[in-house]
Amino acid sequence: MSSDPWGRVDETGTVYVRTADGEKVVGSWQAGSPEEALAYFERKYEGLVVEIGLLEKRVQTTDLSAKDAQAAVDHLREQVDAHHAVGDLDALRARLDKLMETVEARREQRKAQRARQSDEARTAKEALVAEAEELARSDQWRAAGERLRALVDTWKGLPRLDRKSDDELWHRFSHARSAFSKRRKAHFAQLDAQREEARKAKERLVAEAEALSGSTDWGPTAARYRELMADWKAVGRAQREYEDDLWNRFRGAQDVFFAARSSVFAERDAEQAENLKLKEGLAEEAEKLLPITDLRAARTAFRSINERWEAIGHVPRDARARVEGRMHTVDRAIQEAEEAEWRRTNPEARARAEGLTGQLQAAVDKLRGQIEQARAAGNNAKADKLEKELEGRQALLDQALKGLQEFGG
Known part of the structure; x- marks a missing residue:
């Protein structure tokens, strides 16, 4: 009979292993000496030690799922x-029990993480x-439409919630997009109808203008034009x-x-030449309004200039495009300044910017409070992780605050 601290082989070749619950039969060995039998089953033990060690390392160093870890x-x-x-x-059972505790802890951690992510x-x-x-x-059809498309892309990048909640939120989201599309479609349908009516009306005006073009009844025809x-x-x-x-x-x-x-009235050439001088003077007066620094004053001044312009009369045909182009440049600059002012003071855009800034500020404040609690509790790992998250939220907040400053607040 042969034995070692953990097992023995009796006279019949039966191999036993010693456990806390007493001896257990490992198997029967008839092929060689008792020492060879013990060595064979000890190698099988070492194999289990290696497998358990590898599993412990996988659990500690990889993202092995709790389900797969438990199966292993x-x-x-x-x-x-x-008992083979x-x-x-x-000792192996104890290691497996401890490993199972780690797996369960990991399971709970991931469950909490999923809940937080949800x-x-x-x-x-x-x-x-x-x-x-x-x-x-919104009536800002292009800007709102582009933003809604961006929101869809953002939605697609977010994880799904439970089916009921996700379906309810998606229904509201989809309904809002549909409502906007319906309003926009109705708006442009109405606009198209108005433009079609304008086309028909202008066709009639063109027909009459072309019919009058050969008239020699100068006064009444000019008045009609x-x-x-x-x-x-x-x-x-x-x-x-x-x-x-x-x-x-x-x-x-x-x-x-x-x-x-x-x-026919060649003598009027001199009058038109004088008109050109007057209009060039008004164009020069208008150009002095550039660049626009005081929109209200510029608008008032240009209106006065334009009224005087309209009262002057015709200029030589070859100079008309040039002098009118100078006035058009100033007029366009004032219109662009008005559009810029409207965008800057748009209450809807400002409200959205303020709302986003408030949400981000609240998120930053909340994270700071959580970091303080974690530090106070001695949970530095959690605090460090929260601080990384805080850096990202703070960057978004800084960007939102910068955007808000463009509205003057």
């Missing part, structure tokens, strides 16, 4: 409980829904693909008439 532990435990090895099996995703999706519902009421011009301005714009052509025909018909009148 159960598999090794079955081998240990089968000679060695300290109770809460963050819920908060983020609720914020997206709130913004989408606000945008659904002025009326047609007033009607043209009152009608509004037609579709882009028609507007320029209609205007060229309308203006061309007038040019034909006024050119003929000018050739």
Whole structure:
């Protein structure tokens, strides 16, 4: 009979292992000496030691799931409980028990992490829904449409919630987008209808202007052209693909008439030359308003200049585009300044900026409080992790505050 501290072989070749519950039969050995039998089953024990060591390392150093880790532990435990090895099996059971505690702790940690991520995703999706519902009421069709498309991309990047909550939030989000699309479609349908009416009206104005272009009844015809011009301005714009052509025909018909009148009344050339000098003076006066520093004063001054301009009368045809272009440049600069002022003072955009800034500030304050609590509790690892998260939120807050300053606040 042969033995060692953890096992023995009796006269019949039966191999036993010693455990806390007494001796357990390992197996039967008839192929060699008792020492060879013990050595064989001790090697099987060492194999289990290696496997358990490798599993411990995987659990500690990789993202092995709790489910897979538990299956591996159960598999090794079955081998240990089968008592087909000679060695300290109770120690192996203890290591497996400790490893299982680690796996359970990891499971709970990941469960808490998933819950936290779910809460963050819920908060983020609720914020997206709130913004989408606000945008659904906007009349800034292009900007709001682009922002809604960006919100969809953001939504797709967020993890799903439980099915009921996710479906409810998505329904609100989708409904807001649909409402905006419906309003935008109705707006542009109405705009298209208005432009179609404008096209038909301008077609009639062009037809009359072209019919009058050959008239030699200078006074009444010129007066009628002025009326047609007033009607043209009152009608509004037609579709882009028609507007320029209609205007060229309308203006061309007038040019034909006024050119003929000018050739007949050559003495008026001097008057038009004087008109050109006056308009060049007004154009120079208008150009002094640039760059725009006081929008209200510039608008008032330009209105006065334009009224005097309109009262002057015609200028030589070859100089008209040049001098009118100078006035148009100033007019465009004032319009661009008005648009910039409107964008800067837009209450909807400011409200969105303030709302985002407030949310980010609250998130930063909350994180700082959590960091203080973690430090006070001696949980520096958690505090360090929260501080990294705080850095990202603080950067977003700084960016939001910078954007808010563009509104003057």
